Amino acid sequence: MALSSSLWSIKLPFIKLFLSLATIKGVFGNCYTSVFSFGDSLADTGNVYFADPTSHCLFPPYGETYFHHPTGRCCNGRPVIDFIAESLGLSLIKPYLSVKNESSVTSIEEGVNFAVAGATALDIDFFIERGIYSVSTNYSLRVQLDWFKEILPYLCNTSSKCNEIFGRSLFLMGEIGGNDYNYPFFLQRSIEEIRTYVPLVIKAISSAINELIELGAVTLMVPGNLPIGCSAAYLTYYETTDKEEYDPATGCLKWLNKFSEYHNDQLQKELSRIQALHPHVNIIYADYYNVAMRFYRYPSQFGFSGGALTACCGGGGTYNCNTSAECGSPLASACEDPSQYVSWDGVHLTEAAYRWISSGLLQGPYTIPQINISCISQNVTPGYSKLLHK
DSSP states (O other): OOOOGGGGOOOOSOHHHHHHHHHHOSSOSSOOSEEEEEOSTTTOSSHHHHHOTTOGGGSTTTTTTTTSSOOSOSSSSOOHHHHHHHHTTOOOOEEHHHHHTSSSOOOOTTEEEOOOTTOOSSOHHHHHHTTOOOOOOOOOHHHHHHHHHHHHHHHOSSHHHHHHHHHTEEEEEOSOSHHHHHHHHTTTOOHHHHHTTHHHHHHHHHHHHHHHHHHTOOEEEEEOOOOGGGOHHHHHHTOOSOGGGBOTTTOOBHHHHHHHHHHHHHHHHHHHHHHHHOTTSEEEEEOHHHHHHHHHHOGGGGTOTTEEEEESEESOTTTTOOGGGOTTSTTOEEOSOGGGEEESSSSSBOHHHHHHHHHHHHTSSSEESOOOGGGSOTTSSTTHHHHHHO
């Protein structure tokens, strides 16, 4: 199966940002020996087991494709962070709360994952003050950053040692911020209100990035948000008979995707500002939105014969997604072959979709500056590199 070069063409609004980033360092100087991850359920690899033992992500069929049992990952297999770790020749990154509950803190030389399902960039008090009580965890980005500081004595006991380790580390900042919008959107708060949250979310992400830089971080990959207008959960919640609301090329809700674009545009502007303040640091924007839009526009060319918008695992409905029968509950069931679907449970994607996103970041054109391909294992996504560049 060959994909045309136009299929993977980039159409990003802030070319000037990317050109400025590319002139700083075209590729990373060294291969990474560790990964430190922050974020929400798109990156969580098991913290939810300790944070929320009742989470539906902890029940079958979650994890069925790769691990063959639930692991705390909110998909059928591996999310993007797993593919990144594998591509760098590292072990799967341990979740912080798992490490913390071990008798001794060991085996964290290759990194730690602080991401928690349901996490927000903003602290929980922000939402409570606005009458939003549906936030499922108080492990915000600030809390995750505090966790990182807690493990520093176990990683390095001198500033020179910390600089040595962090100079060879990849800091993955998210995806984070999506839940800051999910919670109010699913309470039918107005888009005008939720747009006012965006600068605050960006500020929270920016503050975390700056603090990590002060602690010695040199390379930070910062993903944007996915196109929420293509999410089965949003398509179900905001389903309408007005055909004008939908993008005829994808079936996604246009106004919701425009909101994601607004967040991503503001994030890119802020990354450009931070980069100018810290020219010795590599800040990489990971374009989750546009890499995902490729298979929302052309699902069959990526092997998604089950479609791009319908969830593999759910309890029925137009998009096989409803809150009364969440994936993992007795009322829900999973499709026979998740690799044919983009959406796993209506909110999270399948391992197959995450593999494509990872390939777009690691072997394709969706990070600027591009990762040094000499550091990337060619065995992680066999054949994907050729497909991306045909």
